[in-house]
Amino acid sequence: MSVNMRSYLPPPYNGKDHAVQVYVTGVTPVVDRDSTLQQKTEQLTAYYKGWYSERFVQAMRVTTDKHFNAMFKGRREGGAPPKPPSNVTLSSMGVVEKYLAGECGGGAVKVTDFRFGVSMMTRQMLLHVWTFQGRLCLSVNYNEAYQEASSA
Incomplete structure (x- = not known):
């Protein structure tokens, strides 16, 4: 935590x-x-x-x-080191309804949407994939200090 x-x-x-x-x-x-x-x-x-x-x-x-x-350790003198490689990490969350009840209180409260995201401190991009209510959902998370929305 x-x-x-x-x-x-x-x-x-x-x-x-x-x-x-x-x-x-x-x-x-x-x-x-x-x-x-x-x-x-x-x-x-x-x-x-x-x-x-x-x-x-x-x-x-x-x-x-x-x-x-x-x-x-072993850092070279004379300038910044090259940027480390950064690829997109894919993480599938599967079918959200397996983990999240669609309603509670006898239908008094209904879940109509689900979103997921994280805060990134590094150059790494994360792509989370899930389905919710039969829809395929994608969420890309990136640090704006390293990437622009157009590249995401």
């Missing part, structure tokens, strides 16, 4: 002048499988209220250092 570290950072990094995506990281909450919905809700609420700690920050530093060193 994504969490935002922005509010825990010192100025000026906790303000709007710094990209929010840079400070998003993931945490992995665990709940007891046999607990009730109420108990799971309480466990998750407690976890999300207390996920941030100095121990977490230290672990993030180790992880970040490892990835930084791997990225820049």
Whole structure:
């Protein structure tokens, strides 16, 4: 689950002048499988209220250092490295109705449309394919810093 570290950072990094995506990281909450919905809700609420700690920050530093060193190991001097290749990744979600009820409340609420998308930070394009109510649907997700709508 994504969490935002922005509010825990010192100025000026906790303000709007710094990209929010840079400070998003993931945490992995665990709940007891046999607990009730109420108990799971309480466990998750407690976890999300207390996920941030100095121990977490230290672990993030180790992880970040490892990835930084791997990225820049053997970097050549004199100019930017060539852009990495970027292909379209295809992901089929199948028939949405297998996972999403078409109505609830005895028909009081009806699902008439389904959309899906993600935010991209890299050059990678994602193409999600699914069917909903007998229609083939395509959703391409890309970062406007690297591609234009016409190329998508």
